[in-house]
Every structure is written in C-alpha cells, then in structure tokens.
Amino acid sequence: MSLHGTTMTLIISLDLLAQVHAHGEDAYPEEGAGFLLGSEEGGQRTVTQLFLTGNAREDEARHNRYLVTPENYLKAETTADSLGLSLIGVFHSHPDHPNRPSEFDREWAQPFFSYVITSINEGKAFESRSWRLADDRSKFEEERIISR
Amino acid sequence: MTTLKIPTPLRYYTDGQAEVTVNGPDVATAMRNLVEQYPTLEQHLYNGHGDLRNFVNLFLGENNIKDLQGLETPLNEGDTLRLIPSIAGGSDDFSRRRLKSLLQKLRRNTCSPD
Numbered sequence: 001m002s003l004h005g006t007t008m009t010l011i012i013s014l015d016l017l018a019q020v021h022a023h024g025e026d027a028y029p030e031e032g033a034g035f036l037l038g039s040e041e042g043g044q045r046t047v048t049q050l051f052l053t054g055n056a057r058e059d060e061a062r063h064n065r066y067l068v069t070p071e072n073y074l075k076a077e078t079t080a081d082s083l084g085l086s087l088i089g090v091f092h093s094h095p096d097h098p099n100r101p102s103e104f105d106r107e108w109a110q111p112f113f114s115y116v117i118t119s120i121n122e123g124k125a126f127e128s129r130s131w132r133l134a135d136d137r138s139k140f141e142e143e144r145i146i147s148r
Numbered sequence: 149m150t151t152l153k154i155p156t157p158l159r160y161y162t163d164g165q166a167e168v169t170v171n172g173p174d175v176a177t178a179m180r181n182l183v184e185q186y187p188t189l190e191q192h193l194y195n196g197h198g199d200l201r202n203f204v205n206l207f208l209g210e211n212n213i214k215d216l217q218g219l220e221t222p223l224n225e226g227d228t229l230r231l232i233p234s235i236a237g238g239s240d241d242f243s244r245r246r247l248k249s250l251l252q253k254l255r256r257n258t259c260s261p262d
Contacts (some may be wrong), residue, residue: 065238070205087156097239105237110157111192
C-alpha cells in the first residue's frame with residue numbers, strides 16, 4: 001500500500017461515506033459515480049466534499065459501465081478550484097459485483113486519483129474500498145480507507 | 149506557442165503546473181511536444197501503438213477537436229488548448245452473483261411444471 005514511497009491513506013467522514021453509499025444505492029441497478037474533492041499531504045488524502053455526477057453511458061450499458069462527460073469533469077474541477085480544494089479522486093459503484101477494479105477500470109484510469117469502489121448487493125451498499133493506479137499502469141494498488 | 153491546460157490527475161507529471169506552453173503547428177505536434185517536455189506523461193496519454201488513449205479529450209477554445217480537424221487541427225499563436233479526461237470505468241461483464249441469478253432464471257424456465 002505505497003506509492004512513490006509513501007503510505008496511501010484516504011480519510012473520509014462517516015457522513016460523506018454514507019453519501020457515497022446512498023448515491024450507489026440510488027443508481028442501482030446501474031452504476032453511479034462522482035468526484036472526491038479534498039486535499040493531500042504526504043500520501044494521506046482527506047475528502048471534504050463530494051461532487052455527484054450522472055452516468056452518461058447509454059441506457060443498455062449503465063448496469064456495468066459509467067462515464068462522466070468532459071463537461072461534468074470541468075464543472076467538478078472548477079468547483080474544487082473555487083473552494084480551494086483539489087480533485088483527489090472518483091467514486092463509483094459496482095452493482096452486484098465485488099468492489100475490486102476491473103480491467104476496464106484500469107484501462108480508463110487516471111494516474112494520481114483515488115478510485116473508491118462500492119459494492120451494491122441487491123440494492124444495498126455493502127462496502128467501499130479505494131485504489132490507486134500504479135505509475136506504470138500495470139495494476140491498481142489498494143489504499144486504506146479511514147472513516148471517522 | 150500554445151497554452152495547454154492540464155487536468156488535476158496529470159499535474160503530478162508537469163511539476164504541479166496547471167498549464168504549460170507547447171509548440172507545434174497542429175494539435176498532434178503540440179501533444180508530442182508536451183511529452184518531450186514531460187516524458188513521464190507519455191505512458192498515460194499514449195497507448196502502446198502511439199495513439200492517444202481513449203480518455204483524452206482536447207478542446208480548442210470551446211470546441212472538441214473531434215468536431216474540427218482532429219489531431220490535424222491547426223494551432224495559431226496564442227491559442228489555448230485544454231486537455232480533459234473522460235472519466236469512465238465499470239465492473240466486469242459477469243459477476244458470480246449475476247451468473248447465479250442467470251442460472252436460477254434458466255432453472256426456473258427448464259424445470260417449470262407442465
């Protein structure tokens with residue numbers, strides 16, 4: 001659980017994590033997604049706000065795919081800037097599927113970002129785990145979530 | 149010279165800069181110039197075939213270059229190009245749970261009483 005020689009940790013409040021779970025449950029049986037806004041210091045990231053987005057994929061693909069349009073990306077980044085925060089990651093749900101990144105997740109992943117994935121089992125959020133893409137893009141590495 | 153705006157996840161590779169200056173008469177050349185200046189960006193922007201990755205979107209002003217002349221879109225002195233990633237992903241096509249659900253459906257259909 002280290003990248004660039006530092007221990008990776010994502011700190012998120014219980015309330016914000018509950019909002020991530022609720023967003024996934026609302027989107028079920030489709031995938032839901034959004035951005036994590038916050039700050040980073042020494043490999044430790046703190047989420048202070050969420051930016052919820054819709055799923056721009058076509059209807060028949062939304063059960064196992066999500067897409068955020070460039071326009072929504074720009075809105076999220078502008079919002080983060082205006083609040084003095086940074087975009088530090090993305091969250092999305094895996095309906096009836098484990099909260100591990102898929103090969104498709106890896107192909108489309110951005111470096112640097114934390115990717116929080118929540119399993120939604122039969123409509124109920126089960127658990128979230130967070131991942132970061134390795135520098136050589138070969139795999140994801142898990143980072144510890146601290147929720148308090 | 150063209151100003152290229154860099155999205156947050158790629159700024160780690162541009163020494164934290166949100167915008168950089170690139171040179172080139174068109175978008176393709178300017179993007180190659182970007183990775184010449186910041187070589188560690190290349191693996192994230194280009195695939196193994198030398199093509200820009202699917203998630204790379206480039207806007208010249210308000211216009212997606214796909215609606216202009218693509219990578220051959222000419223650049224003029226003072227233009228601003230913005231790189232915006234498409235954020236995408238998703239689970240594998242088949243999970244154990246989905247498979248179980250499909251099998252249950254199949255069993256219901258094949259074992260139903262006459």
